Amino acid sequence: MFLELDGHGPHYSQLTRALKSAILSGRLSTGARLPSTRVLAEELGLSRITVLTAYEQLRAEGYIVGRVGSGSYVSTSHAEPMLPRRAPAIPGTPLTRYAKRARQLADWSITTRHCDRRLDMQYGRSQINPTLGAIWGRELAWASTRTRLEYASNQGLPALREQVCDYLARRRGIRTTSDRVLIVSGTQQAISLTSRVLLDEGDEVGIEDPHYFGAWQQFGAHGASLQAIPTDHEGLVCSALPAQAPRLVMVTPSHQFPAGPALSLPRRQELLRYAQAKNCWIMEDDYDGELRYDSAPLPTLRSLDDDDRVIYVGTFSKVMFGALRLGYMVLPEALCDDFVNAKYLCDRGNPAIEQAALAHFMEDGGFERHLRYVTKELSARRRELIAGLQQYVGDRVQIADAHAGMHVTVWLPDYGHEQVDAVIAEAHGRGLGLYSIAPHYRKPPTVPGLILGYCGLSRAQLHEAMQLFGESLDAVDAARKPLSMRRHSA
Numbered sequence: 206m207f208l209e210l211d212g213h214g215p216h217y218s219q220l221t222r223a224l225k226s227a228i229l230s231g232r233l234s235t236g237a238r239l240p241s242t243r244v245l246a247e248e249l250g251l252s253r254i255t256v257l258t259a260y261e262q263l264r265a266e267g268y269i270v271g272r273v274g275s276g277s278y279v280s281t282s283h284a285e286p287m288l289p290r291r292a293p294a295i296p297g298t299p300l301t302r303y304a305k306r307a308r309q310l311a312d313w314s315i316t317t318r319h320c321d322r323r324l325d326m327q328y329g330r331s332q333i334n335p336t337l338g339a340i341w342g343r344e345l346a347w348a349s350t351r352t353r354l355e356y357a358s359n360q361g362l363p364a365l366r367e368q369v370c371d372y373l374a375r376r377r378g379i380r381t382t383s384d385r386v387l388i389v390s391g392t393q394q395a396i397s398l399t400s401r402v403l404l405d406e407g408d409e410v411g412i413e414d415p416h417y418f419g420a421w422q423q424f425g426a427h428g429a430s431l432q433a434i435p436t437d438h439e440g441l442v443c444s445a446l447p448a449q450a451p452r453l454v455m456v457t458p459s460h461q462f463p464a465g466p467a468l469s470l471p472r473r474q475e476l477l478r479y480a481q482a483k484n485c486w487i488m489e490d491d492y493d494g495e496l497r498y499d500s501a502p503l504p505t506l507r508s509l510d511d512d513d514r515v516i517y518v519g520t521f522s523k524v525m526f527g528a529l530r531l532g533y534m535v536l537p538e539a540l541c542d543d544f545v546n547a548k549y550l551c552d553r554g555n556p557a558i559e560q561a562a563l564a565h566f567m568e569d570g571g572f573e574r575h576l577r578y579v580t581k582e583l584s585a586r587r588r589e590l591i592a593g594l595q596q597y598v599g600d601r602v603q604i605a606d607a608h609a610g611m612h613v614t615v616w617l618p619d620y621g622h623e624q625v626d627a628v629i630a631e632a633h634g635r636g637l638g639l640y641s642i643a644p645h646y647r648k649p650p651t652v653p654g655l656i657l658g659y660c661g662l663s664r665a666q667l668h669e670a671m672q673l674f675g676e677s678l679d680a681v682d683a684a685r686k687p688l689s690m691r692r693h694s695a
């Protein structure tokens with residue numbers, strides 16, 4: 206415990222003052238246990254009687270209470286801090302250009318504004334398998350006794366990289382070797398490392414519109430100049446890519462985020478030809494590509510890439526859980542060393558025990574079983590959601606064509622943006638969190654839409670959610686009907 210004695214007067218009163226100051230400033234919080242008199246005396250090089258006298262003084266003044274046999278604790282009723290409070294930190298001018306840009310971009314409300322609602326359709330939720338917590342606990346316990354506790358490889362544990370290669374070959378059609386795999390802390394870090402390795406301030410990055418706001422923020426904070434490329438029912442509109450190529454194009458080919466469609470095969474080929482002709486890099490964000498329901502997946506861009514230009518990024522955030530913070534990159538040979546260097550400089554690698562636990566889970570077949578469970582359950586929830594939409598919302602929405610992932614996008618062609626905002630407000634009042642797609646665009650789309658995340662709700666809750674969605678639309682419909690019609694239909 207850090208205590209500074211002020212050197213004035215007897216030792217016991219110096220210690221009493223130091224302890225009081227620690228309590229009043231909150232460094233020793235209410236209910237905290239004080240060290241035993243023996244331990245504190247040894248730590249400070251004082252006699253035990255000095256510490257005992259100081260504790261007695263504090264007890265007499267009500268700062269601490271003693272519990273027989275269990276030591277002394279900071280009292281819950283001691284006077285409120287009497288030391289002059291420090292003025293609240295005033296957010297000053299950011300010290301770097303990075304901090305300034307990051308500050309301007311720091312808005313997480315896009316995904317959290319309704320998280321206090323009983324039925325929240327936020328799209329990013331990911332814990333679906335109720336047994337996963339217990340399974341994961343066992344895996345961690347297993348790994349903690351078998352993992353060397355020295356610094357592990359900053360590229361990632363070889364066992365996990367091997368498992369990732371195996372998994373990518375089976376599930377995503379990607380043939381690679383473990384020396385080309387880099388384990389990262391999720392997609393967010395993959396984007397950060399890509400920015401460090403490929404981009405100087407002002408370098409251009411092509412990004413889909415709509416897009417994953419986490420990518421926009423990350424590239425933006427690094428000072429990239431972002432160019433929004435439109436998308437349609439076939440994904441990225443490759444003909445809209447600029448003649449003067451950006452350094453990097455970032456895409457979500459398996460399941461355009463957040464609008465839904467998969468990038469068609471001709472467009473995949475067109476994008477690869479563009480990158481080859483213009484000498485630029487592609488980042489493939491395959492965030493939920495393995496979660497496909499009623500159609501066969503298209504080959505990943507990386508598996509079609511003969512020119513070694515695609516930086517492939519996968520994450521365990523969706524198929525496992527977001528708090529795991531593990532993902533992986535498959536790197537072009539030319540970039541491999543620079544990425545591994547950047548990872549070393551960033552954090553010297555991911556925690557080894559978690560990596561070992563995941564490698565064992567994958568090797569043992571537990572991961573595949575979990576994935577089958579998740580796919581089946583999500584597919585059932587998706588069917589429930591769509592049935593509920595058909596029952597309660599009907600043709601007031603158009604369901605975007607998507608067969609993957611954890612959210613469904615719906616369009617509301619008969620409504621204006623303000624009316625859809627009113628629907629969202631109505632739903633909020635009824636305990637339902639709905640999210641507009643508009644903040645994911647640079648320019649709001651001509652037709653308003655909603656992103657319906659169905660991961661965080663059970664099938665019964667999804668049914669109820671769609672009923673509330675229908676009622677919210679009814680309320681807005683009633684308000685927007687001309688008065689004469691309302692009277693007529695009443």
Ligand SMILES: Cc1ncc(COP(=O)(O)O)c(C=O)c1O
Pocket residue numbers: 329390391392393394417457462490492520521522527532
């Ligand atoms: C498009 C997209 N990519 C990637 C991710 C995952 O990010 P991370 O791996 O950093 O958790 C998300 C999370 O919601 C996402 O929506």
